Amino acid sequence: MDTQSSEKESTASTPSVRGKNDPAWEHFSLTTGVDGKNVYNYMYCENSYKGVGIHRIKYHLAGIRGQIGSCKKVTHNIRVMMQELIASMRKDKKKESNDYDMGDGDDEYENEEDMQEIPHPSVDVKRKRKASGTLDKYLTPRTTSNDPSLKRVFASKEAIWRAKMDVAHWVYDACFHFNALQSPYFQLAIDAMVGIGRGFKRPSYHEIRVGLLKDCKKECQLLVETYRSNWEKNGCTIMADGWTDNRQRTLINFLVYCPAGLTFIKSVDTSDAVKDAPTLANLFFEVVEWVGPSNVVHMVTNNAANYKVAGRLLHKRYDNIYWSPCAAHCLNLLLKDISSMPHMNYLVSRVSQVIFFFITTLYFVHVHLRKLKVSVFLLYLL
Numbered sequence: 001m002d003t004q005s006s007e008k009e010s011t012a013s014t015p016s017v018r019g020k021n022d023p024a025w026e027h028f029s030l031t032t033g034v035d036g037k038n039v040y041n042y043m044y045c046e047n048s049y050k051g052v053g054i055h056r057i058k059y060h061l062a063g064i065r066g067q068i069g070s071c072k073k074v075t076h077n078i079r080v081m082m083q084e085l086i087a088s089m090r091k092d093k094k095k096e097s098n099d100y101d102m103g104d105g106d107d108e109y110e111n112e113e114d115m116q117e118i119p120h121p122s123v124d125v126k127r128k129r130k131a132s133g134t135l136d137k138y139l140t141p142r143t144t145s146n147d148p149s150l151k152r153v154f155a156s157k158e159a160i161w162r163a164k165m166d167v168a169h170w171v172y173d174a175c176f177h178f179n180a181l182q183s184p185y186f187q188l189a190i191d192a193m194v195g196i197g198r199g200f201k202r203p204s205y206h207e208i209r210v211g212l213l214k215d216c217k218k219e220c221q222l223l224v225e226t227y228r229s230n231w232e233k234n235g236c237t238i239m240a241d242g243w244t245d246n247r248q249r250t251l252i253n254f255l256v257y258c259p260a261g262l263t264f265i266k267s268v269d270t271s272d273a274v275k276d277a278p279t280l281a282n283l284f285f286e287v288v289e290w291v292g293p294s295n296v297v298h299m300v301t302n303n304a305a306n307y308k309v310a311g312r313l314l315h316k317r318y319d320n321i322y323w324s325p326c327a328a329h330c331l332n333l334l335l336k337d338i339s340s341m342p343h344m345n346y347l348v349s350r351v352s353q354v355i356f357f358f359i360t361t362l363y364f365v366h367v368h369l370r371k372l373k374v375s376v377f378l379l380y381l382l
Contacts, residue, residue: 010241023085024057029076044073050106058082149189197345230260231291237298238265249277254287265290277309284314302329 022056031051033039040057041048049056049068051067056068062082063070071079095382171181180186193200203212230236236258254265273279288296299314301307303325339348 024054024061024082027061028057042071044078044302045071047071054075058086117268183295193289224263225259227256227258227263228295230258231256231295234259235297236291236295237300238284238291238296240284240299240301241286242302254283256291273308277306277313280306280310284310285317288314288318288321293321298319299323300326302326303333 027043029041029043031039031041037050039048039050042060044061047069049060052256059082060068060071061074061078062085063074063079064083064086146285153372171178236256239255239257241253241255242250243253249271252268252270255266256263256265268283270279288299296318297320298322299311301323308323308325314321315323338344
């Protein structure tokens, strides 16, 4: 009998000893209430609960709702550690089902009493609970510059260097232009991949060439359709931007501006065409018909003579559309005329020397700029 009783005592004490070794016990204090029940006082949020066990403690610190309220003040590394402990515990149990939703797990609380929250004296009992969406747990978190992940915070300099080297190898191997790294979509792609986590498989050659290209085209079409509805509601302005590329081709870009945004329509190569007023007017007619004559209220081009005549022809055909020269082009011509004045020409030449000095002596400027009184220095040169 003594042997059996001692075995029972050792068996009963084993879970207690195992539980005290759990890291979760370090994050709360245990007291006894008036009714003799254990009261668990949490270190971070200062909430107190009765009838909870080590499992609910982990869920509280891990920020997993469903069985107990989540802690709002626990540090990020403690939260991640508790989540890893819960995942490891579930992996050890080797459940037959593949449901790894952390909100489940009622079998873990068979030996625990009904939980009772003890409100903190400084907290208003009648406060309204904020509505928490249940959709967030199904979405993959995306990292941003204002919300760094734990791994990125504690990543060593060598790991960061290694990641950047991998990106550099890819850029060099694919012969990308370095300006491609200035694209705003580059960081968005990095954030999306980091949000998915380790094991993300890059899109295949066929996906980029066919499937994803079609999806991007659909997105662009939907965006233009949203802008088109704004054209009908508020009207729009057509802008014709003439320029010459590095192959000495004369191009005219047509864009549509509205309060919702700017839309590129098309680019026309007019290198072999005679850019007289009737030819330009026919191009304007074609673009106006695509946008919708009733949606266009304004046409903006440069103030060359052929564009002026084409603008008058456009207004003659569509009396609701008015032409005006580009303000930036007019200002450029105005500044060009001002710079041709004798005294302004002298000042421009002196300013050019200052600019040349700063460009050619960057190291000197970087080292000695703080020691120089820049304003006096510039006035002396002028």
